[in-house]
Amino acid sequence: MSKRGIPIGIAVVGVLAFLGGLLWIVGGAAAVLAVKDDLLAMGVGVFSVFLGLAFLLFGLGCLKGRGWVWTLGVVLTIVGMVLSVFRWYQDDFSDSSMISTLISILIMLFIPIYLTTNKVKHWFDKL
Numbered sequence: 001m002s003k004r005g006i007p008i009g010i011a012v013v014g015v016l017a018f019l020g021g022l023l024w025i026v027g028g029a030a031a032v033l034a035v036k037d038d039l040l041a042m043g044v045g046v047f048s049v050f051l052g053l054a055f056l057l058f059g060l061g062c063l064k065g066r067g068w069v070w071t072l073g074v075v076l077t078i079v080g081m082v083l084s085v086f087r088w089y090q091d092d093f094s095d096s097s098m099i100s101t102l103i104s105i106l107i108m109l110f111i112p113i114y115l116t117t118n119k120v121k122h123w124f125d126k127l
Helices: 009-036 039-061 067-090 093-113 118-122
Strands: none
Touching: 009 039, 009 067, 009 093, 009 118, 039 067, 067 093, 093 118
8 A cells, every 4th residue: 555645643743752852851861960879860861861862763753654663652652651650759749740740641642542543553554
């Protein structure tokens, strides 16, 4: 089957994933620079940078419609949700951190739900 133009939702997901990746990189780098004695927090910061790079790859790969990018997107959103909750835990469940955590989780919930629609699976040759 030949692919037609990219579905608009995939373009939106790609841009959101790219922007999210940038935020993960900035947040992870800030965590690494801010903590010098806490190895766990430093490890989470380094992991966040790598997760951000993977989200950048996913965001750009959405435009190409490769099957492995679809799988990467599902895995990344699940990992991202878990890490968002962990960050909230690190901030002692503060109210300000809760808002950003909820926004992050809501965005990340949208991605795998959308990725499982038939039109999107067709774009990624997953049907």
